[in-house]
Amino acid sequence: MNAGNLSKVLGAVYTEKGLENILNEKVGDVKLSESRKHCLITAYDISGRHAVFFTSPDAVISPHKDYFMRDIARATSAAPTYFQPAKINSLSGKTAYLIDGGIFANDPTMSTIIEAHKSKFTNIDKPNFDNMFIVSVGTGKVLKKYAYTTVKKWGLIRWIAPLIDMMMSASAEVVSYQVKKLFEAIGCSDYYIRLEPDLGMANTEMDDVSAKNIKNLENAGLIFVDSNETLLNTIVDELIKNN
Numbered sequence: 001m002n003a004g005n006l007s008k009v010l011g012a013v014y015t016e017k018g019l020e021n022i023l024n025e026k027v028g029d030v031k032l033s034e035s036r037k038h039c040l041i042t043a044y045d046i047s048g049r050h051a052v053f054f055t056s057p058d059a060v061i062s063p064h065k066d067y068f069m070r071d072i073a074r075a076t077s078a079a080p081t082y083f084q085p086a087k088i089n090s091l092s093g094k095t096a097y098l099i100d101g102g103i104f105a106n107d108p109t110m111s112t113i114i115e116a117h118k119s120k121f122t123n124i125d126k127p128n129f130d131n132m133f134i135v136s137v138g139t140g141k142v143l144k145k146y147a148y149t150t151v152k153k154w155g156l157i158r159w160i161a162p163l164i165d166m167m168m169s170a171s172a173e174v175v176s177y178q179v180k181k182l183f184e185a186i187g188c189s190d191y192y193i194r195l196e197p198d199l200g201m202a203n204t205e206m207d208d209v210s211a212k213n214i215k216n217l218e219n220a221g222l223i224f225v226d227s228n229e230t231l232l233n234t235i236v237d238e239l240i241k242n243n
Contacts, residue, residue, distance in 0.1 A: 012084045013207070019077065023070040030069045031091065033059035040115045042101025042108050043075040046085055051104055052096070055115060063092040076101055080164065082207065107172035109136045109179050130188050133238055136176065138196035140220060143169065144204065193235060197224035 032039075035056040043052040052075075059066035071088035075098035078086045086098045105111050113134070117126055124131060146162060154162075176194050183192040200223065202216035225232060 013082050016074065016078075016083045016086075019083065020070075020074060023073050027068075027070040027073065031059065031066055032056055032069060032072060033066045035059075035069075038116075038119060038121070040108065040112055041072050041076050042105045042111065043072070043078075043086075043096075043098040044101055044103055045096055045098055047097040052098060052101070053111060053115070057119060064090050064094050066091045075099070079206065081161065102168055102171075105171065105175070106168040107136065107138070107175040109134060110175050113179070129183060129186050129191070132191060133242060134179070134192045135235055135239070136179070136192070136194045138172070138194065140199035140202065140204070140217070141196045193231070195224075195228075197221060 032054055033056065037056075039054075039056050041054040043054065044050075045052050054065070054067065054072050054076075067088060067090050071086070075086040075088055075096070077083065077100060078098060079100045079102065087095065088098065089095050101108070113129075113132065116132060117128065120126065144162075144165065151159075151162070176196075179192055180189070180194070183189050197220055199220045200216065202220050203213050
């Protein structure tokens with residue numbers, strides 16, 4: 001095993017400094033409590049061992065639950081193996097040690113529905129399924145296949161990356177299935193739309209930022225838009241109507 005591969009096994013693949021510099025530059029000192037829209041962002045507390053839901057209403061009420069947006073972004077993007085866990089402080093000084101919420105809610109739609117149901121909006125209090133309109137946007141779908149003859153020989157180290165890939169993919173698939181069936185059960189199937197483009201020739205590895213792969217991702221997006229023009233126009237019209 002060479003030094004490069006050994007570093008991936010013994011530590012995070014990338015340093016978080018570049019990401020943090022960009023977040024500081026682009027986001028600055030904006031706080032969660034200053035969000036113009038009701039929002040929910042997920043992370044996982046590795047010290048307290050519990051799911052974390054950053055919500056703007058909670059942040060407005062309590063400094064213990066108010067954080068700089070840049071720190072929340074750092075926490076929710078701390079994908080295991082890619083970046084080190086995030087150590088962030090609330091505005092009251094409470095410290096949290098967090099990783100990407102995708103480990104339990106790679107598709108946070110169900111969490112969002114629950115948050116919306118317990119909230120009060122300007123035009124409605126605690127909305128139900130029949131007065132929600134949900135657009136769930138995925139990051140693209142190309143499922144990497146694993147051959148039985150290959151994986152049956154794997155041990156702990158070889159299983160780590162594929163297992164994370166499968167668990168996160170399965171998590172999103174289950175939520176999409178559950179939400180779809182819930183809306184169908186009450187006769188509101190048109191109120192839930194899942195957008196999951198086919199990525200075609202693009203590489204699904206999160207850290208492939210080569211010019212070729214970026215171009216392939218752009219092309220996949222354009223193809224999806226061209227192929228779903230009517231659906232996308234319907235979504236836009238609905239969102240504008242309910243803005």
